[in-house]
Amino acid sequence: MIDSSQGDTAPLRASSLVKGRFQMTWSTVKRALFVFAALLLAVPAAAQETPVKGGTAIVILGSDPEHLNVGISTSYPTAAVGANIYSGLVRSRADGRPEGDLASSWTVSDDNLTYTFTLRQANFHDGTPVTSADVVYSMLQIEAPNHGRFKTAYDQIASIEAPDAQTVVITLKAPYAPLLSLLTVFDAPVLPKHVFEGTDPLTNPANDAPIGSGPFKFANWVRGERVEIVRNDDYFLEEALLDKIIFRIVPQDVARSTAIEVGEADLLWGFYMPPADLPRLESDPNVNTWTGITIPALYFVFINTNTPGLDDARVRQAIMYAVDREQVVDQAQGGLGQAGSGPFGGGFAYAYDESTDFRTRYPYDPEKAKALLAEAGVSGLQLRFVYDSARGAFAAAGDIMRDQLRQVGIDLVLQPAERAVMVDRVYSGDYDLTMQSFTSGGDPTIGYHRIYRSAAPGTPFVNATGYSNPDIDAWLDQAGGLADQDARAEYYGKINEVLANDVPVMVMFDELASEASSGNLRGMRTLLDQRDGLEFLWFAPR
Amino acid sequence: MAAEGGGNGLALYALRRAVNAVPLILGVVIVNFVLIALAPGDPVMSLIGEYPAPPEYVERVRQDFGLDKSIPERLWLYLVNVAQGDLGFSFANRQPVLDLLLQRLGRTLILMLSTVVVASTIGLFLGVIAARKPGSLTDRGATGFALIGYAVPEFWLGQILILVFAVLLGWLPAGGFRSVRIEYTGLAAALDMFKHMLLPMAALSFRYMAITTRLTRASLLEVMSAQYIVAARGRGLSENTILWRHALRAAALPVVTVIGYNFGFIVAGSALVETVFGWPGIGRLMYDSIYTRDYPVLLGILLFVSVTVIIVNLITDAFYAVLDPRVRY
Numbered sequence: 001m002i003d004s005s006q007g008d009t010a011p012l013r014a015s016s017l018v019k020g021r022f023q024m025t026w027s028t029v030k031r032a033l034f035v036f037a038a039l040l041l042a043v044p045a046a047a048q049e050t051p052v053k054g055g056t057a058i059v060i061l062g063s064d065p066e067h068l069n070v071g072i073s074t075s076y077p078t079a080a081v082g083a084n085i086y087s088g089l090v091r092s093r094a095d096g097r098p099e100g101d102l103a104s105s106w107t108v109s110d111d112n113l114t115y116t117f118t119l120r121q122a123n124f125h126d127g128t129p130v131t132s133a134d135v136v137y138s139m140l141q142i143e144a145p146n147h148g149r150f151k152t153a154y155d156q157i158a159s160i161e162a163p164d165a166q167t168v169v170i171t172l173k174a175p176y177a178p179l180l181s182l183l184t185v186f187d188a189p190v191l192p193k194h195v196f197e198g199t200d201p202l203t204n205p206a207n208d209a210p211i212g213s214g215p216f217k218f219a220n221w222v223r224g225e226r227v228e229i230v231r232n233d234d235y236f237l238e239e240a241l242l243d244k245i246i247f248r249i250v251p252q253d254v255a256r257s258t259a260i261e262v263g264e265a266d267l268l269w270g271f272y273m274p275p276a277d278l279p280r281l282e283s284d285p286n287v288n289t290w291t292g293i294t295i296p297a298l299y300f301v302f303i304n305t306n307t308p309g310l311d312d313a314r315v316r317q318a319i320m321y322a323v324d325r326e327q328v329v330d331q332a333q334g335g336l337g338q339a340g341s342g343p344f345g346g347g348f349a350y351a352y353d354e355s356t357d358f359r360t361r362y363p364y365d366p367e368k369a370k371a372l373l374a375e376a377g378v379s380g381l382q383l384r385f386v387y388d389s390a391r392g393a394f395a396a397a398g399d400i401m402r403d404q405l406r407q408v409g410i411d412l413v414l415q416p417a418e419r420a421v422m423v424d425r426v427y428s429g430d431y432d433l434t435m436q437s438f439t440s441g442g443d444p445t446i447g448y449h450r451i452y453r454s455a456a457p458g459t460p461f462v463n464a465t466g467y468s469n470p471d472i473d474a475w476l477d478q479a480g481g482l483a484d485q486d487a488r489a490e491y492y493g494k495i496n497e498v499l500a501n502d503v504p505v506m507v508m509f510d511e512l513a514s515e516a517s518s519g520n521l522r523g524m525r526t527l528l529d530q531r532d533g534l535e536f537l538w539f540a541p542r
Numbered sequence: 543m544a545a546e547g548g549g550n551g552l553a554l555y556a557l558r559r560a561v562n563a564v565p566l567i568l569g570v571v572i573v574n575f576v577l578i579a580l581a582p583g584d585p586v587m588s589l590i591g592e593y594p595a596p597p598e599y600v601e602r603v604r605q606d607f608g609l610d611k612s613i614p615e616r617l618w619l620y621l622v623n624v625a626q627g628d629l630g631f632s633f634a635n636r637q638p639v640l641d642l643l644l645q646r647l648g649r650t651l652i653l654m655l656s657t658v659v660v661a662s663t664i665g666l667f668l669g670v671i672a673a674r675k676p677g678s679l680t681d682r683g684a685t686g687f688a689l690i691g692y693a694v695p696e697f698w699l700g701q702i703l704i705l706v707f708a709v710l711l712g713w714l715p716a717g718g719f720r721s722v723r724i725e726y727t728g729l730a731a732a733l734d735m736f737k738h739m740l741l742p743m744a745a746l747s748f749r750y751m752a753i754t755t756r757l758t759r760a761s762l763l764e765v766m767s768a769q770y771i772v773a774a775r776g777r778g779l780s781e782n783t784i785l786w787r788h789a790l791r792a793a794a795l796p797v798v799t800v801i802g803y804n805f806g807f808i809v810a811g812s813a814l815v816e817t818v819f820g821w822p823g824i825g826r827l828m829y830d831s832i833y834t835r836d837y838p839v840l841l842g843i844l845l846f847v848s849v850t851v852i853i854v855n856l857i858t859d860a861f862y863a864v865l866d867p868r869v870r871y
Contacts, residue, residue, distance in 0.1 A: 056723070058722055058723065063830065064635075064830065066634050066635060066636060067635075067636050145599075148599075151599070202606065202636070203636060207636065208636075208637075222822070223635070223642070223645060223646075223822065224645075224646065224822025224823075224826060224827065225718065225719065225820075225822045226722060246722055248718070248722050248820075249820065249822070250717060250718075250820045251817050251820060251826065251829070251830070252717075252817055252818050252820065254701060255704070255716060255717050255818065255819070255820055258704060258705075258708065258709060258716045258717070259716055259717060261709060262708055262709060262712065262715075262716050264715065264716055264717070264718070264722065264723070265722075390833075418583060418833075419583075419833065420582070420583025420584060420585070420587060420833075420835050421582045421583045423583070423584070423587050424582055424583060424584060424587075459597070460587055
């Protein structure tokens with residue numbers, strides 16, 4: 001048996017971004033200097049501060065949550081509120097390390113197949129104790145059938161059992177490295193069995209007025225305007241510092257940065273941040289800003305290998321040479337990214353391979369692109385670039401790509417489409433190039449394997465390139481099943497080698513997360529997901 | 543009809559119009575339903591979220607929301623439900639559509655009504671002073687202003703107003719319909735809401751103010767050359783009396799028509815303005831629902847808009863009788 005406190009899942013960090021050889025752009029230098037200066041200023045100040053209890057923080061959401069049940073949905077705003085009302089078995093610290101949430105400890109069997117969790121003494125907000133029966137019920141009856149991400153974990157699970165009231169045993173079919181990162185409140189929240197039993201979980205009234213066991217209790221929801229949560233004084237871990245959090249719904253992106261600027265809100269996450277406004281917020285003395293990596297997110301371009309011309313790997317390589325991805329980061333993403341380093345980005349050290357780094361393998365070289373196109377005998381290629389019109393970064397990247405591809409004789413036709421239409425078109429194969437962004441939680445298995453694994457046409461949010469390679473599929477499965485990171489790195493190395501040559505996907509950049517907050521708000525990003533751990537927030541006295 | 547006169551005739555007329563409205567509304571509902579159903583984009587994908595859901599799960603969600611049935615089948619079910627006062631269940635909000643609409647109706651109505659009142663009053667006033675001395679400086683000022691108002695899009699104006707009055711001057715809140723940090727009660731709450739309403743109302747009013755100004759001016763100029771005005775002048779009435787008491791009344795008919803007609807456009811404009819200002823009304827619900835392909839909510843809103851336009855037209859027609867004694871129902 002391996003004790004959990006030894007941390008058999010090592011920190012999943014973005015170390016390779018720094019480790020890998022990469023050209024620093026001026027904006028990265030400026031940002032680095034800025035961060036350095038901020039550290040010099042912030043460290044002594046922070047050292048004197050002790051957390052203060054009380055107060056209300058206003059956190060911005062870009063759209064109304066559909067409901068607040070994290071167990072039946074992967075929606076961003078739903079989880080933003082729900083993660084602070086519910087608890088999971090484990091939670092991830094900001095450095096990616098898993099620690100007990102409802103579970104006080106866990107053990108893993110030597111064959112990596114059996115995980116045994118011991119629960120803490122905890123109560124739901126209605127006073128009922130949390131037991132292993134609630135955990136098993138939530139996972140089997142609510143999350144396995146209804147939660148997209150938990151379902152992928154559940155496919156690897158043989159059984160979930162409750163031998164006694166404080167113990168949960170999860171047995172896997174085969175070793176599965178990302179299990180722990182899929183047992184957090186975002187994927188497997190523990191819901192009260194007594195509230196959900198015998199009802200349809202999709203329409204249970206508790207979805208709109210949730211009863212959890214987390215640091216905050218649900219208080220009030222005015223649809224379209226706000227959701228309010230208040231401190232849970234009966235919380236099983238350290239109590240929240242703030243009295244109350246108000247999630248304010250601000251649908252228009254410019255209005256969000258304005259709300260922070262004029263002091264009508266206290267916290268704005270990168271997911272809802274208009275990148276163009278970040279420099280303005282950075283220069284505002286009343287606002288604190290931060291950029292960095294939290295949960296890896298990859299922006300990439302699917303290349304439809306069923307399009308005549310694009311079926312030739314040399315043409316896809318030509319596109320890699322023809323597009324200056326550094327420029328896309330600087331201009332389309334306001335510098336908030338690192339140009340793509342490989343099929344799995346730079347967020348996971350063991351899945352990154354310096355020898356196949358796309359930045360050195362495919363530098364910006366239009367002449368080489370032309371030569372490759374000539375070699376493939378392709379000329380006068382006209383390609384449709386289909387993208388979600390609501391995503392400003394996609395549109396800007398499209399403009400840059402059109403100019404750059406024109407220089408090598410490829411005519412890119414921009415076809416913005418409303419999101420619902422874009423999803424229909426892309427995943428039915430009605431496109432030539434399309435830009436997408438996927439996130440991958442604490443493991444590349446969760447979000448990135450699907451970009452390269454063979455997929456049936458018509459399934460949304462998987463590999464839509466038509467590229468199918470049985471070797472890659474097998475290696476992905478093997479890399480996903482291993483817990484040992486060196487062993488995983490070996491498989492990822494093979495995968496990177498093949499994909500660097502075949503390039504069914506042009507990896508554009510790893511997104512840098514950002515944040516803007518009131519000058520005296522503290523305690524952000526204690527946990528891995530920016531939305532999680534709002535119980536650590538507090539206001540420094542002005 | 544013409545000979546009867548009096549309130550009785552008007553009531554009968556209103557009843558007849560209401561009965562006539564039924565097939566009209568039915569037509570509107572059917573056209574809307576078919577248009578939305580034929581539009582590309584699958585609501586199930588928005589419901590599931592950005593994750594590769596297995597096909598059997600997608601199929602289950604489709605069945606849960608009745609989206610697996612054919613369009614004629616769904617249309618028939620919808621019509622039967624609407625006839626019973628059931629507007630359906632929102633996919634995205636997991637709430638009955640009627641509840642959603644009622645929660646938001648008040649906020650949109652207060653914004654729309656104040657916009658109509660403000661835009662019409664100021665527009666009428668500007669139109670009159672412009673028509674008083676055609677070609678004068680005031681005329682050119684008012685027409686110039688109207689021309690700009692005509693051309694400026696609401697969402698752009700809204701952002702500029704926020705920039706000036708909320709960010710630079712700090713006089714008014716940047717968005718929302720009430721303060722979030724402090725909770726007011728009673729009169730203070732009303733005042734707080736009024737402060738939040740000023741900017742969206744201004745953004746929404748501008749265009750309709752411009753339309754009313756131009757129309758009032760044109761209509762007045764036409765009336766001012768009519769024989770009875772010449773006669774009034776001949777009888778020695780002051781120019782102000784002629785303008786405000788005689789000419790305006792006659793000139794108001796087309797203006798009232800357009801004010802009523804604009805009502806529908808104000809609802810459309812509110813979708814943009816409510817989004818810019820984070821005003822949680824029907825307009826924003828419409829915007830969100832289009833994005834998530836929430837058919838029942840969209841249909842409910844369109845139904846609400848068409849019924850409103852029909853009612854407003856009825857009120858407009860009734861107004862004719864008040865304004866022009868020659869009109870009788």
